[in-house]
Amino acid sequence: MKRLLLLTTDPIDEPALVAARQMGAGMGAAISFSGVVRGSEAGAPISAIAYEAFGAMAEHQFHQLFDQLAARWPTVESLRLVHRLGVVKVNEASLWVEVVAPHRGEAFAACQWLIDEMKRVVPIWKKPVPNEPVGRAVSPPARDEF
Amino acid sequence: MKRLLLLTTDPIDEPALVAARQMGAGMGAAISFSGVVRGSEAGAPISAIAYEAFGAMAEHQFHQLFDQLAARWPTVESLRLVHRLGVVKVNEASLWVEVVAPHRGEAFAACQWLIDEMKRVVPIWKKPVPNEPVGRAVSPPARDEF
Amino acid sequence: MRVTVHLWSYFRDLAGTARLEIELPVGSSIAQLLDAVYRVQPKLAGLRKSTLIAVGVDYQRADYPLQPGDEVSLFPPVQGG
Amino acid sequence: MRVTVHLWSYFRDLAGTARLEIELPVGSSIAQLLDAVYRVQPKLAGLRKSTLIAVGVDYQRADYPLQPGDEVSLFPPVQGG
Secondary structure (H helix, E strand, O other), rough: EEEEEEEEEEOHHHHHHHOOOOOOOOOEEEEEEEEEEEEOOOOOOEEEEEEEOOOOHHHHHHHHHHHHHHHHOOOOEEEHHHHHHHHEEOEEEEEEEEEEEEEEOOOOOOHHHHHHHHHHHHEEEEEEOOOOOOOOOOOOOOHOOO | OOOEEEEOOOOHHHHHHHHHHOOOOOEEEEEEEEEEEEEEEEEEEEEEEEEEEEEEHHHHHHHHHHHHHHHOOOOOEEEEEEOOEEEOOOOOOEEEEEEEOOOHHHHHHHHHHHHHHHHOOOOOOEEEEEEEOOOOOOOOOOHHHH | OOOEEOOHHHHHHOOOOOOEEEEOOOOOHHHHHHHHHHHHHHHHHHHHHEEEEEEEOEEOOOOOEEEOOOEEEEEEEOOOO | OEEEEOOOOHHHHHOOOEEEEOOOOOOEEEHHHHHHHHOOHHHHHHHHHHOOEEEEOEEEOOOOEEOOEEEEEEEEOOOOO
């Protein structure tokens, strides 16, 4: 199984990722998921979410999940996952996952399983960045806001 | 619910469709599915699939499904579906579907439901275009190949 | 009354035509239309059980009462995607 | 033996530090390490039930036997995506 894993503070360029997709002649389905920061968290408006990762462990846990996915769905040809770190503004993507397989059944199942497992074991945490009240000067969040 | 439905003989430009995505501030998930022509059909190698539609009925049935989807998953903000018609070569997309919703659960469920229902009721048919043997002159398929 | 029948996909190929005009008694059902179609297009009769039927752009069942001028479509199971 | 403890996310904020060095008897388990951590960082003790524990980059359970020089991470439930 081909795999791409990227943990990055850069914005996720989903059109470029889609344009770079390569599929073998036996592949009939590509599922992609884009997880985007919503404008509120627990009912309160926010301007962004700050993502923090324990990087080495996150990569290790992602690769363990990729190994498990390859064993459970051996027909999956390609798996690509990009998780953004640092401050991700409302309406920007924090996560992009793509699964390529011969048929949509295993592509949907593998993609959903991977996201569920990621949220269980990959050490990434988020902290909402509150909306600044209108008219108040906006200062960058202090370090301990991350 | 915003909706785009396009039945077209043009290639599906998925990066452009993704780049044109617009999501409201309450939306956290975009699922997209790309259905791609595989290199064989019932075990025999093919070069393409020719898709035929009863266009007026296909559009009507798609919009009925969109109405049902909006009723079952009222939080879905946007649904876009492009189905290609005519000759679609191996490795090209014949179908692209995107669902935007607040959370991934309803986005995945709605997307899978729509594809399943489409394959049950939307009058589109396919005909494999066989591989030409190597060294034989390739002529365009006759009208009744479609 | 006269009803127009449109054939799609390999139904059209089997029949050698995309369109039939069928004369039926007023008040005939789709089931009676199919009987009349199969008299002139016997190759389609063997596919009756897998035939999908629409009037205009909506699916209808065999007991649907046809009206003069109805446009009926007959086609095999759909295969989009 | 000496074990390094790394704190992540709001565990670090609560403790006011990202790193602790803890002296333990040779052969201590993770459970014994946690007891020692909570003596110096009592604010973390109330979160014990929801604390995730890794040694290096792998999750481990409370009975895991620690080795000198182990790098232990303590953190709250993860929230990626």
